[in-house]
Amino acid sequence: xxxxxxxxxxxxxxxxxxxxxxxxxxxxxxxxxxxxxxxxxxxxxxxxxxxxxxxxxxxxxxxxxxxxxxxxxxxxxxxxxxxxxxxxxxxxxxxxxxxxxxxxxxxxxxx
Numbered sequence: 001x002x003x004x005x006x007x008x009x010x011x012x013x014x015x016x017x018x019x020x021x022x023x024x025x026x027x028x029x030x031x032x033x034x035x036x037x038x039x040x041x042x043x044x045x046x047x048x049x050x051x052x053x054x055x056x057x058x059x060x061x062x063x064x065x066x067x068x069x070x071x072x073x074x075x076x077x078x079x080x081x082x083x084x085x086x087x088x089x090x091x092x093x094x095x096x097x098x099x100x101x102x103x104x105x106x107x108x109x110x111x
Contacts, residue, residue, distance in 0.1 A: 026066070030102050034070050034079065043104040050108065064106040070099045 001009070031038040048054045050062040070079030077083050079099055 026104060030068065030104060034099050034102050036099055036102060040100060041102045041104070044106060046106050047108070061111045063109055063111065065109055067105045067107055069103045069105075071101045071103070072098055073100045 026043045027038050027041045030036075030041045030043070034041075046064055050060045050064060052059065054060070067082075068080035069077050070083070072078050078097055080102070
């Protein structure tokens with residue numbers, strides 16, 4: 001690979017790293033999963049205190065799991081984790097099932 005090829009490779013690698021650290025991968029994933037535009041997905045910054053490379057370096061015996069909530073236009077949670085079930089309710093009582101926004105937060109889990 002010539003010098004130009006290496007330069008292009010490094011630029012692409014840096015861009016991928018920037019997108020990954022900015023939560024772009026999570027945002028894209030939930031956008032596709034819930035069929036909403038990426039600007040309708042809010043992903044909280046994932047804490048770094050469980051990362052292996054975070055000082056002090058080593059296993060922290062913990063990790064973070066995503067908590068996902070999907071909301072309709074009225075602000076009712078209709079999807080994601082711990083979404084209410086509408087079984088037994090009549091059609092007039094159930095909220096509009098069209099997902100309009102997705103919110104992702106993080107919960108610390110000790111290993």
